[in-house]
Amino acid sequence: MSENLIKPENLVYKKTDAMTDRVLHYCPGCGHGTAHRILAEVIDEMGIQNETIGVAPVGCSVLAYYYFNVDMQEAAHGRAPAVATGIKRVFPEKYVFTYQGDGDLAAIGTAETLHACNRGENILIVFINNGIYGMTGGQMAPTTLAGMKSSTSPFGRDIKTMGSPLKMTELVAQLPGTYFVTRQAVHKPGNVRKTKRAIKKAMEYQKLNKGTCFVEIVSNCPSNWKMTPVQSNKWMEENMFPYYPLGDIKVPEEK
Amino acid sequence: MKELRLMKGNEALAEAAIRAGADAYFGYPITPQSEVIEYLMANRPEDRTGMVVLQAESEIAAINMVYGAAGCGKKAITTSSSPGISLKQEGLSYIAGAELPCVVANVVRGGPGLGTIQPSQSDYFQSVKGGGHGDYKLIVLAPNSVQEIVDFTRLAFELAFKYRNPVMIQSDGIIGQMMEKVELFEQIPRVEPDYDWATLGRKNGKPATFITSLQLQAEEQEKVNLRLQAKYREVEKNEVRYETYKCDDAEYLLTAFGSCARITRKAMEMARDKGYKVGLLRPQTLYPFPVDAFNKLAEQVKGILSVEMNAGQMIEDVKLAVNGKTKVEHFGRFGGMIPSPDEILNALEQKIIGG
Ligand SMILES: Cc1ncc(C[n+]2csc(CCOP(=O)(O)OP(=O)(O)O)c2C)c(N)n1
Ligand code: SF4
Numbered sequence: 025m026s027e028n029l030i031k032p033e034n035l036v037y038k039k040t041d042a043m044t045d046r047v048l049h050y051c052p053g054c055g056h057g058t059a060h061r062i063l064a065e066v067i068d069e070m071g072i073q074n075e076t077i078g079v080a081p082v083g084c085s086v087l088a089y090y091y092f093n094v095d096m097q098e099a100a101h102g103r104a105p106a107v108a109t110g111i112k113r114v115f116p117e118k119y120v121f122t123y124q125g126d127g128d129l130a131a132i133g134t135a136e137t138l139h140a141c142n143r144g145e146n147i148l149i150v151f152i153n154n155g156i157y158g159m160t161g162g163q164m165a166p167t168t169l170a171g172m173k174s175s176t177s178p179f180g181r182d183i184k185t186m187g188s189p190l191k192m193t194e195l196v197a198q199l200p201g202t203y204f205v206t207r208q209a210v211h212k213p214g215n216v217r218k219t220k221r222a223i224k225k226a227m228e229y230q231k232l233n234k235g236t237c238f239v240e241i242v243s244n245c246p247s248n249w250k251m252t253p254v255q256s257n258k259w260m261e262e263n264m265f266p267y268y269p270l271g272d273i274k275v276p277e278e279k
Numbered sequence: 280m281k282e283l284r285l286m287k288g289n290e291a292l293a294e295a296a297i298r299a300g301a302d303a304y305f306g307y308p309i310t311p312q313s314e315v316i317e318y319l320m321a322n323r324p325e326d327r328t329g330m331v332v333l334q335a336e337s338e339i340a341a342i343n344m345v346y347g348a349a350g351c352g353k354k355a356i357t358t359s360s361s362p363g364i365s366l367k368q369e370g371l372s373y374i375a376g377a378e379l380p381c382v383v384a385n386v387v388r389g390g391p392g393l394g395t396i397q398p399s400q401s402d403y404f405q406s407v408k409g410g411g412h413g414d415y416k417l418i419v420l421a422p423n424s425v426q427e428i429v430d431f432t433r434l435a436f437e438l439a440f441k442y443r444n445p446v447m448i449q450s451d452g453i454i455g456q457m458m459e460k461v462e463l464f465e466q467i468p469r470v471e472p473d474y475d476w477a478t479l480g481r482k483n484g485k486p487a488t489f490i491t492s493l494q495l496q497a498e499e500q501e502k503v504n505l506r507l508q509a510k511y512r513e514v515e516k517n518e519v520r521y522e523t524y525k526c527d528d529a530e531y532l533l534t535a536f537g538s539c540a541r542i543t544r545k546a547m548e549m550a551r552d553k554g555y556k557v558g559l560l561r562p563q564t565l566y567p568f569p570v571d572a573f574n575k576l577a578e579q580v581k582g583i584l585s586v587e588m589n590a591g592q593m594i595e596d597v598k599l600a601v602n603g604k605t606k607v608e609h610f611g612r613f614g615g616m617i618p619s620p621d622e623i624l625n626a627l628e629q630k631i632i633g634g
């Protein structure tokens with residue numbers, strides 16, 4: 025109705041159709057909401073709402089199926105790439121994506137992630153790396169930075185006993201099964217635009233059946249990092265980006 | 280047209296899955312059931328029916344691939360043996376919670392731990408009493424021949440979709456490995472799923488569909504549990520299957536399932552030759568359990584011997600069913616050992632007839 029009042033040339037913001045009207049449960053300033061939104065926009069712009077099946081993880085985004093207005097399945101913790109494999113193998117013509125946190129994808133689901141990528145499943149994996157277990161209250165993740173405090177590394181991550189932060193994205197880029205691997209962020213408008221372009225490319229590549237597309241989004245968790253949203257973004261730029269540098273890691277060769 | 284073949288149980292299971300119109304098989308090798316995936320890979324079901332076959336990186340991955348395919352309304356199956364079935368319990372719990380249809384076969388071997396590759400029935404509790412977390416049930420079919428492997432594979436898919444529930448075929452190393460004559464049913468065509476609960480891609484104008492086993496509110500989770508329980512009562516009402524042999528005049532009852540029931544039947548005949556009036560009740564469904572049949576026979580017989588290739592698992596359900604009306608004893612060999620008819624007859628004489 026209101027749309028009729030606004031001339032197309034004056035329209036600056038429109039709710040994307042690929043998201044429902046549910047109120048997001050994410051904390052203020054959390055990157056999850058932005059990441060949802062741009063993935064939904066891509067689905068909307070490509071007009072593939074009816075051909076997309078998503079897989080939600082266990083983590084803060086466990087309820088992603090409430091927010092994406094596409095058919096979704098909720099997987100057990102870490103199993104999303106296996107669930108997505110099951111979906112894609114029986115529906116090869118559908119667009120299939122998983123949306124997973126770092127605990128889900130890089131700890132409990134490491135095997136499922138590596139093997140889905142190694143088989144080159146023609147799916148999109150969106151990987152939200154916030155360096156922490158958000159949902160369960162801020163425990164150490166495989167991606168938690170050296171020295172970074174969490175509720176299970178209260179004196180900071182000691183890499184001698186707790187291992188080093190895992191660069192899952194660099195790892196999967198090594199596998200012949202991956203086609204497009206990139207690391208992005210969503211904390212600034214410029215990064216949002218880049219991430220959206222990356223997700224769009226990844227979705228489009230899915231039609232080529234050339235292998236897994238993997239988009240990491242380095243993100244924040246203001247609640248468990250115990251910072252304001254603004255502080256968390258600054259901390260992320262200063263501490264996360266040097267270890268997890270943004271940019272494409274594996275791009276398809278130009279023909 | 281009927282087709283007769285001489286087949287191993289595991290191969291027959293694979294062939295029956297193709298013919299039942301299965302859309303997808305996901306599995307991981309383990310003795311004594313690797314022939315299932317080997318047969319499928321060699322028989323190119325993708326060319327015969329379009330069925331997908333994939334060797335997963337683990338049993339955990341395999342059952343979650345089944346979850347994904349089943350969530351799309353497709354007929355999905357996985358098979359394994361005991362240690363691998365343990366790994367599938369998480370997935371089975373999620374599948375039961377999300378009310379998805381699927382078929383899982385356990386070609387049971389002896390445990391605990393890595394145990395032995397020899398046949399066993401020691402996973403009865405795991406199959407029948409839950410295995411994974413939460414209040415859920417698998418429908419559990421217990422074939423005792425290669426023929427029943429074939430018939431139950433087809434039946435398993437029917438029941439899975441009728442109740443939107445995982446169905447377990449509880450085979451064992453004997454049935455999986457032995458060769459028998461088997462009559463195969465004709466190819467059932469694969470069907471394009473059209474269920475409102477499945478993720479098929481959103482239909483224009485309709486709200487999106489989602490598959491989940493999560494309820495954040497206790498009130499909502501209780502509703503799910505009540506719905507599941509109501510479904511299980513329906514299953515108990517409609518799907519009990521069992522066979523009886525010579526029970527009409529029986530004074531003593533033997534009971535056994537699967538391969539063990541064949542040996543026990545021989546023991547029953549030997550007992551009859553000796554002049555004892557012995558019958559045999561063979562549950563074909565372990566869940567739902569033939570409670571009424573046991574209950575009725577309990578009024579007639581002086582005792583029941585539950586013969587199992589385990590340390591005494593089904594006997595608990597027999598005792599619950601007869602509710603103290605008659606004596607119930609157990610005889611078992613385990614760890615991969617198979618009881619002989621003589622041993623069973625001896626146990627019957629010692630524990631039931633003489634005891
Ligand atoms: C098998 C299993 N183990 C543990 C948990 C508890 N758990 C839920 S979410 C989670 C970690 C989530 O962290 P991450 O994947 O990084 O997602 P985030 O919340 O940070 O977005 C854990 C350990 C679970 N649900 N299931
Ligand atoms: S806990 Fe962290 S990751 Fe989860 S919604 Fe809040 S800010 Fe986001």
Ligand SMILES: [Mg+2]
Binds near residue numbers: 126127152158165
């Ligand atoms: Mg996280």
